Amino acid sequence: MLNTSRPCQPQSGGFSFEDSRRNAVLEGNLSELGYSSPKARKTGTTIAGIVFKDGVILGADTRATDDMVVADKNCMKIHYIAPNIYCCGAGVAADAEVTTQMMSSNVELHSLSTGRPPLVVTVTRQLKQMLFRYQGHIGSSLIVGGVDVTGAHLYSAYPHGSYDKLPFLTMGSGAGPAISIFEDRFRPNMELEDAKQLVRDAIVAGIFCDLGSGSNVDLCIITQAGVQYLRAYDQPAQKGKKEGQYKYKPGTTAVLTKTVTPLPLDIVDESVQLMDTQ
């Protein structure tokens, strides 16, 4: 939104709160009429992470909700930060996306400046300093995990700028169901297969017990050897099979007028990208 009231003044950066009083009045007026102002889309999520024998495993569900309607059935909540560091994001979808992209960019520059591969603690410190600076207005809750020269680490960062360093973490609206699985079965220094199963089970608990989470389980396994990003590692909820055919014959939609304008163009390049019609 351009600040057109005072175009000559230089932009001071950060958030402009000039419209907040007007917005509060509008919100009040709209609710009298029975409408509500548009809300930012939240991911309503289950994200989890554990530290195991060889590194860290991050897990996430794949449902993005617009209030209580599913907006995206297969979105990606595990974001790249560095070759050895990944981050799961919950809360406001746009905030999680942009915050992780900014961190990724900063961390790459920092790593080039220091001449050393990035540390997980660096990402967490920059993240929490930024989130605190915005006083909670950036509504993203993140779980950062990775393996660096000092070992395998797992941190969580909250919108107001606090962070935790723990061997296992869950966040999002499905954090409750997921943490109960971890509290029951987590042990330090688990083997890879056991650890994968545990994270998968925690995310599945969130998928079934939390209305804001659903669809598939994505896993990201980070070890000294490298990263394995397992998109759709598990699909515990299957779409029902429809019995009827719902195809329409050409001509079903009424064509009122038809105007054909031929464009004299040559095909230079042709590429095919498959749509996900599931």
Add this chain to the structure above:
Amino acid sequence: IMFATQVHGDNGKMKEYHYTGPVEHRFSPYSFNGGTVLAVAGEDFAIVASDTRLSEGYSIHSRDSPKCYKLTDTTVIGCSGFHGDCLTLTKIIDARLKMYKHSNNKSMTSGAIAAMLSTILYGRRFFPYYVYNIIGGLDEEGRGAVYSFDPVGSYQRDTYKAGGSASAMLQPLLDNQIGFKNMEGVQHLPLSQEKALQLVKDVFISAAERDVYTGDALRICIVTKDGIKEENVPLRKD
């Protein structure tokens, strides 16, 4: 009619930032428990279907709480909205049916039940039952009948109607497939019981994909002159 209900477990912690002064908090007597109901009327049958998920906020209370209630041998009602009011309302309807039977020595017809429900709901005009009702059954001539209500008793007879949380997703699909709306050059075949059943199952599969409150299982009640048959179909549980 839209209700502004206090959503339990709202993650909207960001909202408290505009501190405009002392805020009065009030206990809300209502809560939204989700659920979708659907009724379709045919030539000699009626189908009432509902999902079986009972939720509150982001949690699930039960995966097996159907919203169809059998009233008489020829009438089934589907109620969704606030579960507390659904239970009380159905108890009141059952009691009134019994009273009518004892006074008039016959069962209430679908049309009579609909008219009575309208008065019961309007009786609470200033503290409404937060329930979206749809009655499905056979009328006096044995033809399928569907009556749809709003929370304060406005009602009308329909051929098909969807109510509850995913109603906005189901109704347009039914308008197209049963009402043949927005289609040209399509033969208007009368709706058979098999086609109606297939349609009901398929629309709920679609609703469960996109509405978080709809899922777990589908309970279908098929009302014919031979009685009421029940069918259960599993839905997505996430």
